[in-house]
Amino acid sequence: MADVSSWIDPITNFLENGKLSDDDKAAKALRREAAKYTIIQGQLFKKGLSQPLLKCLRPDQTDYVLSELHEGCCGHHIEGKALAQKLVEAGYYWPSMMSDSQKFVKKCRRLSPSTITPSGVRPSRWPAYPQKIAESSCGGK
Known part of the structure; x- marks a missing residue:
């Protein structure tokens, strides 16, 4: 994982460790957003309905x-x-x-x-x- 925080980190932390924000609204939004992603061999990918998995970039x-x-x-x-x-x-x-x-x-x-x-x-x-x-x-x- 990179030293600088990016948009990927909260999603990855939730998918790998179940880590959520203490704020209920933010936690709900993260759960909803994280459902669109998967982790394969340590790499985050975005799922799509009519497309293959997309590699998420920092x-x-x-x-x-x-x-x-x-x-x-x-x-x-x-x-x-x-x-x-x-x-x-x-x-x-x-x-x-x-x-x-x-x-x-x-x-x-x-x-x-x-x-x-x-x-x-x-x-x-x-x-x-x-x-x-x-x-x-x-x-x-």
Whole structure:
């Protein structure tokens, strides 16, 4: 467990040790919230009805995952809501992932307003000639 407390800790403490707040209202809310989670091999996962278990991330883990999915192997630089959806598809969860995704995209230099051309179109990352696609940084040499 990390030294810094995060949103994961109260849920984990309740699921592993049955530890609840002395405040009845907070304890009831935690019981209700904890029912949405499970612990597998010491890792907290969020349960879903129509999705597989999602690995819950601590705040110190989110920037790396956001960066990897936003930039991707081909530099897709997907935007806010699409990035949050991609996080879920990749199997990750934290409560503020939608707002964090939107903030992360706003900080991205490639998607900043200065990268938009006068016509309003962002420059493409695809090579000018189709035969060069195999040589692009995505998979070719």
